[in-house]
Amino acid sequence: MNKIRIMIADDHKLIRETWSYILDSDPRFQVIAECGDAEEAVDLARLKHPDIVLMDINMTPFSGLEATQKIRKISPASRIIGVSMHSQPAYAKKMLQMGARGYVTKNSSKEEMIQAILEVHQGNKYICDEIKNIISDQLLDEKENSPNINTLTEREMQIINLIKEGLSSKEIANSLNISLKTVEVHRHNILKKLKLKNSASLVNFINTSATYF
Amino acid sequence: MNKIRIMIADDHKLIRETWSYILDSDPRFQVIAECGDAEEAVDLARLKHPDIVLMDINMTPFSGLEATQKIRKISPASRIIGVSMHSQPAYAKKMLQMGARGYVTKNSSKEEMIQAILEVHQGNKYICDEIKNIISDQLLDEKENSPNINTLTEREMQIINLIKEGLSSKEIANSLNISLKTVEVHRHNILKKLKLKNSASLVNFINTSATYF
């Protein structure tokens, strides 16, 4: 029986090291690569084609979501498990949409992580109990109508980030080299999509929404 | 030479377990307690009086900041190291103000964590390189003039909470049965105190401010 070849991508060095340590000391597993940023994760997946990728969502320079998508393409046999400190189902959902086969929060136990790896390696999907207890069904057979940050476009998210920093529409326009009017339209569309009344509530929604990545 | 008796308080089970594992396998350390919530952390500190407490900031039912304060009182010999995934100096600062002797982000390496424990145990303060590179001096010799949420009054905090919810000044005035003008003055004073430009950045500041609990 061959060992399951695992790659760990997590920007927290300590977490990465300790997982590596724990998993490597289990005879069923072998950690063949680890890295702290998304770009390197994609490169390493291309080179080593791991059986399982443990992918943190919060990564630089781009998110674990994008990295997941890319790895799906360049190494289709690699199965990806999303790992995050966020318990909000929306994270898990997005991660599964991007092609991950499992999702485990950092609240989960070591045993749960190991089970996730085994399940996903056998071709099953796995979602940790914490998430499962919140939405389970809703997630796997899907219907979405509530205000959701996932409906926002890239441009809109970009503008939200600048709003958060305290930039005015004029400043945002200058920063992005677009017209003030365009920024205003984007702001209006954002508030409409999320059914919010003003920028203050928008920032609060974004900050408290785990779907933000 | 006695082992350094360590207590770990972190609401992420996996992180807690792995640290416990790592530290316990080092002959210099002995993990005598671990827990996942702040209340338990205080109780355990009262009972066991650990040499070192690794205290995560994000805890339930109250924050690691409050837990730190309480442990300082009931177990003055215990030295506390703040641990967090947040790299913002404001977190570290607040943690040190609350009585912690060290601060380490989860970006730090295992080696850095061990060094932190050894330094703090010897009576020194320790801040991880990541934070140190950002503000170091500013933090350790402490002077209070930066925008601080603690300078806000009760009424101002009350109004901030309504702003967060998306209420306009007029709605806030109605809600609190005061004049629109009064609300506007409060808003103005809040922005002035915190050196912010608008409500969006205010909400972001409040949400991401570790001093808010």
Next chain:
DNA sequence: TGGATTATAGGTGTTAATCCTTAATCAGCC
């Protein structure tokens, strides 16, 4: 008692945000 702080409120502006409509361009899709 005097001083500081807080909460209150009015006046008078300027600037920014929000709302409404229309519309061109471009990309992807059936």
Next chain:
DNA sequence: GGCTGATTAAGGATTAACACCTATAATCCA
């Protein structure tokens, strides 16, 4: 080719936020 959605942009309008000013009553503290 037509459809949809995203991004871009404009004109015109109202409302809200923000800036700066003064001023009073209440409270707390030295």
